[in-house]
Amino acid sequence: MAPIVTLALMAASLLGVMSAPVSHDYKVEVAALNTKYSGYGITGTDKFHRGACHDIEYSSSDAVVAINAAQFGDSKHGSSACGKYVKVNRADSDSNYYIFKVVDVCKDCEENTLLFSERALREFSDQDHLSIDWKLIEDGEEGKEDKEQKEEKEEKEEEDDHDDDHTSKPESSHHSDRTYRGRGTWFSDTRGSCGVDFSQDEMIVALNEAQQGEQYGPNSKCFQKIRVSVKGEPSKSVVVRVVDTCPHRYCSYGQLDLSQAAFKKFAPMSKGVLDLEWSFV
Template sequence: MGNLDLPRPVDGMPQAYRGRLGALFLMAASIMGVMAAPASSSSNKGIAKVNTQYKGYATSFDDRRNACPGIKYSFKEPIAAVNSALFGNKKGTNLCGKYVKVSLRNKPSKTYTYKVVDICHGCDKNSIDLSKVGMRQFSKKSIEAIKWELVGSKPSTSKPKPKTTKTTTAVSKPTANGNGNKKVYRGRGTWFSDTTGSCGVRFSQSDMIVALNQEQMGAYSGSRSKCGDYIRVKAKGYSASVVVRVVDTCPTRYCKRGALDLSRAAFKKFAPMSKGVLELEWSFV
């Protein structure tokens, strides 16, 4: 910005007036300087820190959100998508191409490393999505309680030394239908098209999400809220089973007790959207 052409005090003006006028000139110059200064760019907020441990859940994904357009990948690889709260800025500093180290909460000594290739809008803060191949490295379930941390670059690996002592591994007994003692609910299943809901989070219809009926939803916040809970869903006449995350409420006039409103992606795991209505059986995970 060039020099300001401000009027000069008139010769012969009393000294007191000159002082006041000079102060006004300085104030005007200061204000104009601030207005002309370029706005500083906001720093990137919400990005995972290296070697900081996060506790959340791992689920699987098979759709592209295109948050890392410069990275080519295949769902046949062990890859990861990080929740939007810790992913960073899509157009600034983010986790694209970084690596995360993951372990089961009940088996923290065994770790697995995944390259970050995308964002997960439907994930809770501290949770991540893994490719099915990546998920199968440590679990056959569709959701697992995990711990993970950002390690930046891919850590070097070495072949483990062969064991010379005989060991035995205890095998836990499977629970019926994978639900254990979880209470099972039944009701109608429909689909919805919103991208924001009563839980206050944005989501995509390509995410595995659900709107829970108003009667069973409870409060929208606090310990009684079902926001962020996971539900395992089956449909009568279909062999598929999916796990969806509660992000919204389906009003009573549309969904009676036991009914669920599924995202398009979740509904299509069972049938085409033209089916309209499914008979569901579900339980909280």
């Protein structure tokens, strides 16, 4: 009987090894802030883990992102990427970047890979798998980037003035000179974050949260006017007034939600999404 007992013990030992948890050798570290990573962007709502960021609710129609498990961190101990943002650009073009909120972990994604919701990925690609560059950033980085870009533009204008041997010009607002680009959709509300009632027959707009500023703060864009045109058609433009905010979960930096009347100046509402260029006036 001894050989049988020995064989049984060996089988039990082997079975125990086979049933032991498999280690994926994850670093369990959150990606470093403001550090460039090169990897892939993919989409697939079935790959979202759901629940990794316990206090963040989202739906499959939101423009959001999940980070691979190796760079997500540990949400149980408050050291994860939950609630932070990723700044993304296509690897073949660094002239345009997009910002999305991190709401989950992708357990099946390889390191340096980001999982986008369908709505998020379609903002910059019609592919389901593409090469990207990305950084993990804190909320509010958009304002910092906007300031840096503004300063760079001012420096370039000063250099151009010097090169052309022009005398100093009166100080002007660079704020109204800058052109922004982003997706444009339409919305249905009749009261907004600026505290006024409005009609969808008016030429109005909801500005993305990253550029809106606090309602009563010094940088609030409430009631400012914006000139909007479809990309590539600058001669066909409309002027709209800011009366509302499009939350970050729906609108990334540079994006607008137009009133139905304003949207129909460019296309029927059934089109849904436009590629816009706009500036403050």
